[in-house]
Amino acid sequence: MKNLENRILEDGIVLENDILDVDSFLNHQIDPVLMQDIGKEFARLFRDEDITKVLTVESSGIAPAVFTGLYLEVPVVFAKKNKSVTLRDNVYVTDVYSYTKETTTEMSASKLFLSNKDNVLIIDDFLANGQAVSGLLALCRQAGASVAGVGIVIEKSFQKGRILLEGSGIRLESLARIEKMDPDSISFINH
Ligand code: G4P
Secondary structure (H helix, E strand, O other): OHHHHHHHHHHOEEEOOOEEEOHHHHHOOOOHHHHHHHHHHHHHHOHHHOOOEEEEEOOOOHHHHHHHHHHHOOOEEEEEOOOOOOOOOOEEEEEEEEOOOOEEEEEEEEOOOOOOOOEEEEEEEEEOOOHHHHHHHHHHHHHOOEEEEEEEEEEEOOOOHHHHHHHOOOOEEEEEEEEEEEOOEEEEOOO
16 A cells, blocks of 8 residues: 555654654554554455455554454444453453563453354554564454454565464455664565
8 A cells, every 4th residue: 555655664763673753643642544554454354245244453463453444334342451451251362462562461352252153354554573463363252253454554575474474364455564773774575
């Protein structure tokens, strides 16, 4: 997606440890016009898949997921990372290890909002090593829901998330695929 790539080139800051700081439009301050374009593009890509629900994880997945749900006209569920007072026993739960942060987090979603009747589109902001998406897939498995595909805003193609997901045969659509990056330059894999 050209305008997303241009925005990454303009405003993205490459930090150490292969981290791209996009706080100015995605992870802290959010550009709703760009999110609208992202939602439209995911909806276009998955239009024919009979999606019943968009699933993401808090917090940075929520903005692109909501705009995708808007254009697909389906509800958006976000998995919660911290124990919630309203989520009690009626939940799907999985542990997610982040190589980026070197921490394990519990991810959960209510059984009220995900079931074996759902055909799910998973949306997330970043694909690095794929652990967050794997956690969302585990929640879908517990629910007996089918997964139509995964939509990622920014994929760091030099890390192993794509290989992990391709190995499981799931359709993966990333709007920007970073081939390599350093503090002076960022290059993309073109579709
Ligand atoms: P991992 O397997 O390496 O842990 O990667 P994963 O894709 O699971 O991402 C773990 C967390 O780190 C996610 O945020 C993800 O968005 C974030 N992350 C990974 N690489 C980058 C990067 O290059 N730049 C930025 N800005 N974030 C990155 P999270 O823990 O879910 O936090 P949040 O959604 O609350 O922001």
